[in-house]
Amino acid sequence: MPRVESEQLSMPNRVVVIGAGPGGLATALLLANAGLDVDLVERTDRVGGRTSSLEAEGFRFDLGPTFFLYPEVLEKIFSVAGFDLRKEVQLVRLDPMYRLVFGAGGELNATPDRLAMRQEVAKLCAADASNFDRFLAENRAKFRRFKPCLQTPFLGLKNLLTPGMLKLLPILRPWNSVDDELKRYFNDPRVRLAFTFQSKYLGMSPFRCPGLFSILSFIEYEFGVFHPVGGCSAVTAALARVAREAGVRFHLGEPAEAILFEGRRAVGVRTRSGEMRCDAVVVNADFARAMTELVPDALRRRWTDSRIAAKKFSCSTFMLYLGVEGRYDDLPHHNIYLARDYRRNISDIEDRHVLSDDPSIYVQNACVTDPSLAPPGNSTLYVLAPVTHSHPNVNWVRERDTFRRTVLRQLSKLGFAGVEDRIRFERILTPADWEERVRVYRGATFNLAHTLGQMLHLRPRNRFEDLDGVYLTGGGTHPGSGLPVIFESARIAARLIGEDLGIEVGVGGPL
Numbered sequence: 001m002p003r004v005e006s007e008q009l010s011m012p013n014r015v016v017v018i019g020a021g022p023g024g025l026a027t028a029l030l031l032a033n034a035g036l037d038v039d040l041v042e043r044t045d046r047v048g049g050r051t052s053s054l055e056a057e058g059f060r061f062d063l064g065p066t067f068f069l070y071p072e073v074l075e076k077i078f079s080v081a082g083f084d085l086r087k088e089v090q091l092v093r094l095d096p097m098y099r100l101v102f103g104a105g106g107e108l109n110a111t112p113d114r115l116a117m118r119q120e121v122a123k124l125c126a127a128d129a130s131n132f133d134r135f136l137a138e139n140r141a142k143f144r145r146f147k148p149c150l151q152t153p154f155l156g157l158k159n160l161l162t163p164g165m166l167k168l169l170p171i172l173r174p175w176n177s178v179d180d181e182l183k184r185y186f187n188d189p190r191v192r193l194a195f196t197f198q199s200k201y202l203g204m205s206p207f208r209c210p211g212l213f214s215i216l217s218f219i220e221y222e223f224g225v226f227h228p229v230g231g232c233s234a235v236t237a238a239l240a241r242v243a244r245e246a247g248v249r250f251h252l253g254e255p256a257e258a259i260l261f262e263g264r265r266a267v268g269v270r271t272r273s274g275e276m277r278c279d280a281v282v283v284n285a286d287f288a289r290a291m292t293e294l295v296p297d298a299l300r301r302r303w304t305d306s307r308i309a310a311k312k313f314s315c316s317t318f319m320l321y322l323g324v325e326g327r328y329d330d331l332p333h334h335n336i337y338l339a340r341d342y343r344r345n346i347s348d349i350e351d352r353h354v355l356s357d358d359p360s361i362y363v364q365n366a367c368v369t370d371p372s373l374a375p376p377g378n379s380t381l382y383v384l385a386p387v388t389h390s391h392p393n394v395n396w397v398r399e400r401d402t403f404r405r406t407v408l409r410q411l412s413k414l415g416f417a418g419v420e421d422r423i424r425f426e427r428i429l430t431p432a433d434w435e436e437r438v439r440v441y442r443g444a445t446f447n448l449a450h451t452l453g454q455m456l457h458l459r460p461r462n463r464f465e466d467l468d469g470v471y472l473t474g475g476g477t478h479p480g481s482g483l484p485v486i487f488e489s490a491r492i493a494a495r496l497i498g499e500d501l502g503i504e505v506g507v508g509g510p511l
Ligand SMILES: Cc1cc2nc3c(=O)[nH]c(=O)nc-3n(C[C@H](O)[C@H](O)[C@H](O)COP(=O)(O)OP(=O)(O)OC[C@H]3O[C@@H](n4cnc5c(N)ncnc54)[C@H](O)[C@@H]3O)c2cc1C
Pocket: 018, 019, 020, 021, 022, 023, 024, 041, 042, 043, 044, 047, 048, 049, 050, 051, 063, 064, 065, 066, 067, 068, 069, 254, 255, 256, 257, 284, 285, 286, 290, 317, 384, 439, 445, 446, 473, 474, 475, 476, 481, 482, 483, 484, 486
């Protein structure tokens, strides 16, 4: 792509970032830190996007992310701007990382303590315990080899067909599912599930998710699962604080209404306050929603409205945010119930698009680690059930209350007794709410699915291939959904913008 010279040489290049989610905030910070003139427009009146908080009556919940993994990437971003992430946000490493309760019978407390973990596995299947160390060792090698892919902008086939990538194939075995991959170590399906359910972080089934994602569970055991004090929204709040200090101008409550073009080149963004001319536009808003609403269909070549509609999307989530009287101090921070017939539950979500009668659920009981989240003596319970993205089979106006009752019933399977009588505050979010209120395409909370056909150069690219001067950051682009890789997308996008504008943009170390 040709370089763009700023019209007046003395003026810094101007960039407009659309969306104050983690990807948008991190990209804005890196660009402002490099001396660019950065405006960030955000539809809502707060920062953080899906990584913001919900606060009411003395309770504070994370809206979306609750697992903070692999802080290393964000540490690099903070350090390039002269800040120390761990001074800005207190990170507590959790042990146990989470408790799994299997509907098929048995429990497992996932712990980073290797010996204790082997004993936990042995409780489910003695023969599998001895393979835990081999799983870690082989995935350590796999992670080391795959990491560069997460840091490379996949701008075309040329990035894929390199000798390095071809050598990776026998190690990554991309044709395997995560479950197939784990069969190499563990026979007991419950043990496999303990190391594969993490594909749900990408909104996918372990039976379909590409095998290379076995690194997700490895990352937890190797680098830890963290709780940021105040919740994951404390991370995006800190990013916003640091970005402001670096000079980013925030325009909250000011949605982008259109990206402005001259031919195929983006030249600005229109909001209700007028037009902001710029040299580059960064889109952090939900990819499918933003493209179909902010860019005329005729301008797009590969990602037209009809092609986007034909893509595979992740699952959605049914959420209960409960402020309850009393505490559950004998239960851990993260608790996961895995449906008795997990394959059926997954198939209900991804194939049949119906609601399960024995859904898997996840409950965050954060006050055991962080009492600041509720009034004294009370607790917050964040309850998430993975469900189908918006689909004509499920009418949420009709199903909402019945499914709420189903989910509340599931809580007792995790040991949360008598919750219903203790609820003092409650907020529900259905896939229809994600779609209509949070403006997520089809309510697919984890964006485009991470199938092989929608990854690397086949995912919407960080230097967006359909338009000039448009860059993507966040869960909808490469490398994918999940905070560590979203922060990698910010580093990649910032570096590409720097290259195209002819400016050195520090991204906190080599990509
Ligand atoms: C329920 C749930 C649980 C999750 N759990 C985890 C977890 O535990 N760990 C993890 O690592 N990840 C998790 N994720 C995934 C991911 O980390 C988050 O979704 C993350 O917030 C996505 O970041 P993003 O940068 O893509 O932007 P988003 O968070 O999607 O933010 C985009 C921003 O763009 C704004 N916007 C939209 N349209 C416009 C417009 N026209 N003009 C201006 N602004 C606009 C939005 O208001 C929003 O603020 C979870 C996600 C969800 C939904």
